[in-house]
Amino acid sequence: MSFQSLLSMGHNYEEKVLKVLRKKYPLAARIHGQFVDYDIWIPELHESVEVKFDKKSEETNNIIIEYERNRKPGDILTTKANYWCIHTASGFLWIRPIKIIECILREECKDIKVNNARCYLIPIHVLYSYSIRGEL
Numbered sequence: 001m002s003f004q005s006l007l008s009m010g011h012n013y014e015e016k017v018l019k020v021l022r023k024k025y026p027l028a029a030r031i032h033g034q035f036v037d038y039d040i041w042i043p044e045l046h047e048s049v050e051v052k053f054d055k056k057s058e059e060t061n062n063i064i065i066e067y068e069r070n071r072k073p074g075d076i077l078t079t080k081a082n083y084w085c086i087h088t089a090s091g092f093l094w095i096r097p098i099k100i101i102e103c104i105l106r107e108e109c110k111d112i113k114v115n116n117a118r119c120y121l122i123p124i125h126v127l128y129s130y131s132i133r134g135e136l
């Protein structure tokens with residue numbers, strides 16, 4: 001899959017999450033352009049959301065969490081978002097990044113290499129137990 005098609009898919013998921021958030025937080029806004037700190041800002045809460053999707057998770061029932069890319073800290077170690085919203089086959093999983101790290105440490109998740117990235121492979125049902133139930 002090309003970078004452009006992945007980017008387009010990511011924007012589509014961001015719009016879906018934004019639609020859900022705006023039911024409760026009408027001022028929520030998607031951040032456009034080259035801003036990399038997070039995808040959605042919720043002014044009513046003064047909180048931010050990073051939207052993630054892992055297409056293979058639908059087949060494997062696992063989520064990949066990147067912690068290193070090109071020998072530099074990756075997503076989970078550099079995120080500035082207050083929440084991550086991860087798209088899974090069964091819907092959106094809402095979680096704070098610190099809870100992802102807690103899950104990785106407590107559950108002894110598998111460390112894998114994917115291209116030039118180092119990642120943890122986490123079963124969705126395990127990560128779900130660390131997540132926020134329902135929506136924000």
